[in-house]
Amino acid sequence: MPAVAAERIITARELNRALLARQLLLERSRAPLPRALERVGGIQAQYAPSTYVGLWSRLHALSRDQVTRALERRRTVQATLMRMTIHVVARRDFWPLALGTRAARRARWLRTHPEAEAALRTAADRVHERLAGGRPLARAELETLVGRPLAAGVGQWVDLVRLPPSGTWERRRADLFGLAENWEGPPEGSEEEGRERLVRRYLAAFGPASRADLSSWAGVPVRVLDSAIDAVASRRLRGEDGTELLDLPRAPLPDPATPAPVRLLPTWDATLLVHARRTGLLPDMHRPRIFSSRNPHSHPTFLVDGVVAGTWRHEDGRIALQPFGRLDAADRRALAEEAERLAAFIA
Numbered sequence: 001m002p003a004v005a006a007e008r009i010i011t012a013r014e015l016n017r018a019l020l021a022r023q024l025l026l027e028r029s030r031a032p033l034p035r036a037l038e039r040v041g042g043i044q045a046q047y048a049p050s051t052y053v054g055l056w057s058r059l060h061a062l063s064r065d066q067v068t069r070a071l072e073r074r075r076t077v078q079a080t081l082m083r084m085t086i087h088v089v090a091r092r093d094f095w096p097l098a099l100g101t102r103a104a105r106r107a108r109w110l111r112t113h114p115e116a117e118a119a120l121r122t123a124a125d126r127v128h129e130r131l132a133g134g135r136p137l138a139r140a141e142l143e144t145l146v147g148r149p150l151a152a153g154v155g156q157w158v159d160l161v162r163l164p165p166s167g168t169w170e171r172r173r174a175d176l177f178g179l180a181e182n183w184e185g186p187p188e189g190s191e192e193e194g195r196e197r198l199v200r201r202y203l204a205a206f207g208p209a210s211r212a213d214l215s216s217w218a219g220v221p222v223r224v225l226d227s228a229i230d231a232v233a234s235r236r237l238r239g240e241d242g243t244e245l246l247d248l249p250r251a252p253l254p255d256p257a258t259p260a261p262v263r264l265l266p267t268w269d270a271t272l273l274v275h276a277r278r279t280g281l282l283p284d285m286h287r288p289r290i291f292s293s294r295n296p297h298s299h300p301t302f303l304v305d306g307v308v309a310g311t312w313r314h315e316d317g318r319i320a321l322q323p324f325g326r327l328d329a330a331d332r333r334a335l336a337e338e339a340e341r342l343a344a345f346i347a
Contacts, residue, residue, distance in 0.1 A: 010208060010237045010245060012280050013256040016306050019279040021252045022205050023271055024058035025263050025303070033059070033070045034090035041205030041217075042089035042097070043270070045078055047297060048172040049346075050266035051088050056345050057263050064169050064345065071164045077184060078162040078174060080155055082198075083219035084108060086162065086174055093197065095187050098159055098180065100194025100228075104220040105156045113153060123150045124157035131179040136163050139175035159187070195220065195228035200248065206276055208237045208245035208253075217275040239278060260306035262334045264319070264342050267297040272308065282308045286324060302338075304331050312339065319343050 020026045022039070029036050036059055037043060045051045056062050070076040077094040081087045084105050089097060110117055123146035130145060131137055143151040159180035167174030181187070189197075198218050203209060206217065211229060215222045233246035265271065272282045272290065282290060282301075286308055290298050299311040302321065309331075310323035319339035327335070 007236045007238050007244075009240060010253070011240055011256060012278070014253060015208065015239070015245075015279045016281060017254040017256055017258050017260070018208065018252065019206060019271060019276060019281065020260055020306050021254050021258075022207070025271070025306075026254065026258065026260060028058060028060040030060045033062075033066060034075050034092070037076060037088065037090040038093060038201065039205065041201045041270070042081070042087040042093065044268050045086045045088045045167060045174065047267055048167050048174065049169060050268055052169050053264070053266035053300070053342070053345075054269055056342065057265060062345075068164065068168045068170065071168060074183065078164075078167045079160065079180065080105070082217060084156070085219075086167070091184065093201065094161075094180070094184055096189055096194040096197035097201070098194070099187060099189060099191050100196075100198040101218060101220060102156070102159075102194075103191065104218070104224065108219065109153045109156050116150070116153065119150060120153055120157045123147075123154045127154055127160075128158050128179065131160075131177070131182065134178075134182055137177045139173075139177070142177060192228065195225055196232055199225060199228045199232045203233060203246060203248050204251060206270075207251055208235070208247035209275070209278070210239075210243050210245055213275045213278065214246070217270070217273075243278075245278075260303065262331060262338050263303045264312055264338055265301050265303065267300055269298075269301070272298065272301065280307065289324070302335060304335070314343070314346055317343060317347065 024036065024040060040058060043051055043054050052064055052067050055067055071078060075091055076088050077091055078086060078088045079094065081089065081097050081101055126146060146154055160177045161180050161183050162174040163176045163178045165171045166176035199214060202214050202217050211222045215225060229246060234249050235247035237245040237247060239245055290301060300313065301308045302310050302312055304327065310321060312319050312321050319342050321335055321339060
């Protein structure tokens, strides 16, 4: 276990600026797309356009074609990973994250389908045999092959990726499957090495954070991650409420006075989910406006000074902004300029 650095108290404002910096929301990055995905811990992709908008908000001069080409050329991968949710990740992160989450994904599925394990293993063998030749399998074909109930869970027992053109801006439903070993090559590393990669990617992208936050993002129980945490997280801090927060030794902690530019975020941006709640990006009083049981997607949001200050939508070729309160003239101008740039990206 590495030496543990001395603890200090870190304020909510410092946590906010740390998250913005690590998520490339203080300054757009010029890094290659796969490298940027490594830095932000991958990006959620339940709704394909959110992948594109989320990356546009973080990368300098990004085009939609760049995102699609990276998937086509296998520089990035789309698959069900953390929390059994579709993510786009860098190619070299795919196998470690798949191996690191595999057991937890299976256990989560079996909690609600305890009688299905034997049938899922048999179905997985059938899917593997069907895909071994290299021809993709559409969602409808998968359901015909193993039955609709098993089709929803079989991907936890056979490693699948979502193949372009599905899951792209041009064809948004991620419903074309291939064997990961055919698309990405054979698995590399162990489950424990995969869990260490999970811990490293999360803290680099969302830290400093508690063990519970890390577990929530990964979808892996804390007890399973403990050895990986001890191997990776050598910086220890304390939140203002006394919670122990873990971090990487040289991860950025910007000055809390660092200015934060306005940013437009897509639906289901990971910075707004519960695992990042400590950062104050989404004030609790506004959370019901963004996430609700009646709303199948979260709302796209915009940030002012590092905090959600309203929502936006694309309509009639423009971005319409709905602030939650009064904005000063400088923020309104900055938002209007950012909205115009996003409208051009979407057009």
